[in-house]
Amino acid sequence: MAIKREHWGSQIGFILAASGSAVGLGNIWKFPYVAGSNGGAAFVFIYIACIVLIGLPIILAEMVLGRKTQRNVVGAYRSLEKPTHSFIHYHRHFPNKEHPSQPYFPWFLAGGLGVISGFIILSFYSVVAGWTLAYIIEAASGTFTQFLDVDEAGAYFGEFVSKPVMPLLYHGLFMLASLGIVIKGIQNGIEKWNKILMPALFTILVLLLIRGLTLPGAQEGIAFFLKPDFSVVTWKTVLAALGQAFFTLSLGMGALITYGSYLSKKENIPHAAFMVVLFDTLVALVAGLAIFTAVFAMKLSPSAGPGLVFHTLPAVFNQMAGGYFFGILFFVLLFIAALTSSVSLLETIVAYFVDEKKWTRGKAVLLVGGIIFLTGIPASLSFGSLAGFKIALGKNYFDLLDHVVSNYFLPLGGLLIALFVGWSWGIKNAVAEIKNGNKNFPTANIWGFMIRYICPLAVAVILFAKFLGIDF
Numbered sequence: 001m002a003i004k005r006e007h008w009g010s011q012i013g014f015i016l017a018a019s020g021s022a023v024g025l026g027n028i029w030k031f032p033y034v035a036g037s038n039g040g041a042a043f044v045f046i047y048i049a050c051i052v053l054i055g056l057p058i059i060l061a062e063m064v065l066g067r068k069t070q071r072n073v074v075g076a077y078r079s080l081e082k083p084t085h086s087f088i089h090y091h092r093h094f095p096n097k098e099h100p101s102q103p104y105f106p107w108f109l110a111g112g113l114g115v116i117s118g119f120i121i122l123s124f125y126s127v128v129a130g131w132t133l134a135y136i137i138e139a140a141s142g143t144f145t146q147f148l149d150v151d152e153a154g155a156y157f158g159e160f161v162s163k164p165v166m167p168l169l170y171h172g173l174f175m176l177a178s179l180g181i182v183i184k185g186i187q188n189g190i191e192k193w194n195k196i197l198m199p200a201l202f203t204i205l206v207l208l209l210i211r212g213l214t215l216p217g218a219q220e221g222i223a224f225f226l227k228p229d230f231s232v233v234t235w236k237t238v239l240a241a242l243g244q245a246f247f248t249l250s251l252g253m254g255a256l257i258t259y260g261s262y263l264s265k266k267e268n269i270p271h272a273a274f275m276v277v278l279f280d281t282l283v284a285l286v287a288g289l290a291i292f293t294a295v296f297a298m299k300l301s302p303s304a305g306p307g308l309v310f311h312t313l314p315a316v317f318n319q320m321a322g323g324y325f326f327g328i329l330f331f332v333l334l335f336i337a338a339l340t341s342s343v344s345l346l347e348t349i350v351a352y353f354v355d356e357k358k359w360t361r362g363k364a365v366l367l368v369g370g371i372i373f374l375t376g377i378p379a380s381l382s383f384g385s386l387a388g389f390k391i392a393l394g395k396n397y398f399d400l401l402d403h404v405v406s407n408y409f410l411p412l413g414g415l416l417i418a419l420f421v422g423w424s425w426g427i428k429n430a431v432a433e434i435k436n437g438n439k440n441f442p443t444a445n446i447w448g449f450m451i452r453y454i455c456p457l458a459v460a461v462i463l464f465a466k467f468l469g470i471d472f
Contacts, residue, residue: 006186013191019279020340039232050245066260072351073254074111081107110416114254123375129338130170154311162384212293221296252413422452
């Protein structure tokens with residue numbers, strides 16, 4: 001007997017869950033330092049343009065594919081894949097040969113890439129997320145009050161991540177939190193917790209923004225972040241904005257295909273896609289503004305790089321009035337953002353085993369979660385005992401996983417979803433599915449053009465640049 005598929009209890013529940021999937025460490029940790037390293041406001045304006053032109057069309061494509069098929073990311077491709085024109089040409093040129101049993105291009109492999117990407121990402125993402133949990137405790141215990149400058153904060157962080165036991169403990173605790181939500185299912189687990197966590201995230205962001213705006217000298221941070229100087233823009237700035245827009249929305253790994261598969265036919269997908277993009281972008285912008293006002297007020301560098309959050313900000317909180325309270329809030333914010341993204345990654349993998357392998361949800365969650373935890377152990381040790389052990393490309397275990405997935409797997413996944421919806425399944429079929437919950441879709445032709453031509457070209461540019469070794 002087929003198991004009845006769960007659905008979201010409400011559209012707002014889906015929007016909050018999908019927003020939670022998109023909103024992650026990339027918005028709050030990566031976006032500010034990438035913006036700071038690429039000229040501030042000019043980068044922000046280009047980033048927003050890329051979000052609208054590239055991110056929104058692909059998000060809509062993922063959601064409609066999921067809802068149409070009501071399947072996990074692999075099953076979604078498999079249920080709609082069909083012979084391509086090349087396959088027809090093959091049959092015409094070789095009429096006496098049996099045609100391949102699979103279509104000419106096995107699209108379900110694109111779904112498999114999403115499952116693999118989610119697995120690899122979560123194995124090292126949960127390590128970084130564990131640091132946020134640790135820093136909540138460090139902030140609450142008053143550790144930040146010891147830091148007289150950024151160098152002391154950086155040295156403390158370096159010492160912490162190099163330890164063999166404590167980072168693993170926090171990695172395990174974070175994974176347990178993710179498992180505890182996903183094992184409860186869609187309405188009672190993912191939707192219920194996102195309805196709590198996402199409003200909490202927005203509330204904390206607003207509090208941090210208000211504090212940042214009221215700091216003496218905050219005007220410099222506002223100008224840096226919102227007053228563009230396009231003379232600093234180079235082709236690398238555009239590539240960085242394009243890449244950040246793509247990665248901040250969690251595209252290419254099938255999470256939104258999976259979440260979309262729990263939508264009923266009555267839901268308005270374009271509205272949901274727009275709201276997810278809006279929330280994700282607002283979080284990135286508000287986080288950047290809150291961080292830069294504080295950094296400039298304390299006369300520190302906005303281009304501190306990846307160490308901005310764990311090196312610079314603890315020293316910033318120590319110097320500002322009320323910094324103890326706001327330091328705790330900030331790392332709670334990071335933890336929530338990491339958790340909602342982690343849940344979507346885990347659900348993508350779990351849904352595959354439940355749908356395709358007929359596992360129970362409990363079995364899938366526990367086995368997958370356990371394996372991910374074990375796979376994350378060498379990722380955590382990459383900052384300590386395994387730091388000098390290079391696996392390939394001159395990179396240690398953690399850096400290699402991050403490099404391969406972020407630079408190749410995710411852009412490839414995004415390229416394939418655009419090509420599949422635009423050319424294999426077809427815009428006509430996709431638009432017909434979209435109109436199930438939205439009879440008026442006036443931008444259908446524009447969306448079809450974007451998903452067929454502009455999105456594949458843009459993502460191909462990212463891939464090509466990465467293959468050339470261009471860092472942005």
